[in-house]
Amino acid sequence: MRDWDAIVIGGGPAGATCGALLAEHGRRTLIIERTQFPRFHIGESLMPDTYWVLRRLGMLEKMKRSGFVKKYSVQFASPEGKESAPFYFDEMNPHECSQTWQVLRSEFDQMMLENAAEKGAEVWQNTLVRDVLTAGGPAATAGGANGRPPRVVGVMAERADGSRVELGSKVVVDATGTTALLASKFGLRRPDPKLRKAAVFAHYKGALRDPDPRDEGATLVLHVQEQNGWFWYIPLHDDVVSIGVVGDIDYLIRGRGKPEQVIEEEIRRCPVMIPRVANARRVGPVHVLSDFSYSATRCAGDGWVLIGDALTFLDPIYSSGVLLALQSGERAADAIDAALRSGDTSGARLGAWGDDFYAGLQRVRKLVYAFYTKDFSFGRFNRDHPEHRRNLVELLVGDVFRAEAGDIFEAMKRYCDLPEDIRLEQPSS
Numbered sequence: 001m002r003d004w005d006a007i008v009i010g011g012g013p014a015g016a017t018c019g020a021l022l023a024e025h026g027r028r029t030l031i032i033e034r035t036q037f038p039r040f041h042i043g044e045s046l047m048p049d050t051y052w053v054l055r056r057l058g059m060l061e062k063m064k065r066s067g068f069v070k071k072y073s074v075q076f077a078s079p080e081g082k083e084s085a086p087f088y089f090d091e092m093n094p095h096e097c098s099q100t101w102q103v104l105r106s107e108f109d110q111m112m113l114e115n116a117a118e119k120g121a122e123v124w125q126n127t128l129v130r131d132v133l134t135a136g137g138p139a140a141t142a143g144g145a146n147g148r149p150p151r152v153v154g155v156m157a158e159r160a161d162g163s164r165v166e167l168g169s170k171v172v173v174d175a176t177g178t179t180a181l182l183a184s185k186f187g188l189r190r191p192d193p194k195l196r197k198a199a200v201f202a203h204y205k206g207a208l209r210d211p212d213p214r215d216e217g218a219t220l221v222l223h224v225q226e227q228n229g230w231f232w233y234i235p236l237h238d239d240v241v242s243i244g245v246v247g248d249i250d251y252l253i254r255g256r257g258k259p260e261q262v263i264e265e266e267i268r269r270c271p272v273m274i275p276r277v278a279n280a281r282r283v284g285p286v287h288v289l290s291d292f293s294y295s296a297t298r299c300a301g302d303g304w305v306l307i308g309d310a311l312t313f314l315d316p317i318y319s320s321g322v323l324l325a326l327q328s329g330e331r332a333a334d335a336i337d338a339a340l341r342s343g344d345t346s347g348a349r350l351g352a353w354g355d356d357f358y359a360g361l362q363r364v365r366k367l368v369y370a371f372y373t374k375d376f377s378f379g380r381f382n383r384d385h386p387e388h389r390r391n392l393v394e395l396l397v398g399d400v401f402r403a404e405a406g407d408i409f410e411a412m413k414r415y416c417d418l419p420e421d422i423r424l425e426q427p428s429s
Helices: 013-024 048-057 060-065 105-119 181-185 259-268 321-342 354-372 378-384 386-397 403-412
Strands: 003-009 029-032 069-071 073-077 100-102 122-124 128-134 152-158 164-174 189-191 197-205 219-223 229-235 240-248 281-290 294-296 304-306
Touching (some): 013 029, 013 048, 048 060, 048 100, 105 122, 197 259, 240 259, 304 321
Antiparallel strands (some): 197 281, 219 229
C-alpha cells in the first residue's frame, strides 16, 4: 500500500487548489478525479476576489490569455422589468483585481487541474473512490469512538480498468462537491430549511449581449413575475450564454412538466428575458439541481478535511461557489502543511481555519436571505443607507472575510429576517 502525505478526492476548483498548494509545500499529493476532464459543470461566474487565490496559484496569466469573457459588474432587474444601474466592482477599488471572468467550467476546471499537476501533484482521472479507510477498517462509519467520526487513514480507489487499490495517506481531503462523501458518511451534512430551492438551466447561443465591452460580460439577475423565482444570465465566450432559473422546489419542480418545458415557461414570465432570447437556440441538455443549500457541522476531523461544495453550498445568486472553493482549498492546504510539520493531524489542528471561513460564509448567507425576502430591494436599501453602498459592493466583490464586512447587516435587519450564524462543532484535539 503506497502512502501519501495527502490524498485529495475530487479535481474541481477546491481540490485542484488544495492539491496545487500542498505540492508547492513539498507534500506528496495525489488528486483522484472520478471523471475525465473536460466535463460539464455549472457555476460559470467568478467573484472578483478569486483574484488573490488565482494569483497565488500562478493562474492569472493563464486567465488573461484565455478567451473567457471579462466581467466588470452585476446588474439586477425587477419582476416588472426595471433594470438597476450596474454595480461596477471597481467603483470602490480601481485595481485589476476588480475585473474577473465568466468561465466555461469545463475549460476552467481543466486549466486548474493541469496547473496542480504542473505544481507537482499526481493526478488520477477516471478513478472512483469507493470508500475511505479508517482506523477501524474500510467499513467504519459515523459511529466511531464516543460517537465521533473515526480517524481516516486512506482511501479505497477503483481504477478505470476495474482494479481496486488501497492507498494510505496522512490526510484525506474531501473535495467531492455535492456528493459530499465524508459529510454524508459521517452524518455531518445539514440542509438549510429556508433555502429549499431548485435550479433549471441550460446553455444558449444567439442570445442578446450588450455591445459595450464593459457591460457585455455583466452577470444579470432577473426576477420573474410575482417574485416566484429569478434567472441568471451569464455571457460566456463563443456566443454562449448560461441561462438558469431558480425558485422554491414546490413551485419550480413539483407538478410541472419536463425541464425543457419549465425553463421555457419561466422565460415567458420574465419581461427582461423575452427579448434577450428571441433569436437564441438552446445548445445541449437542460439540467436540474434541487435542495442544494447545506453546510457540514465541522470542516475537519482526525486525518480528514472538507473543502468546497463538500463542506458547504449556499445558493447561486451571488456566484460565490468558486470563491468559497478556492478560499477553502487554500486555507485547508496551509493548515494541512502546518499539521504535517507539527506531527499533529487531529481535527482541531486540521480545522483551525474553519471558524474564520464560516464567518465569511455567514455574510454571504445573510445576503442570500436578504435577496429572497419578499419586497426587499437593494436599490431602496442603497437609497435609505448610502453610507453602506461601499460595504455592499465589497460584499458583491467577494470581500467577505473581514469582520467589518458584516457592518451592513445591522441596518439590513430593518428590512429582512436575517439568519442566525451557523457555528462549527469543535473537534477535540
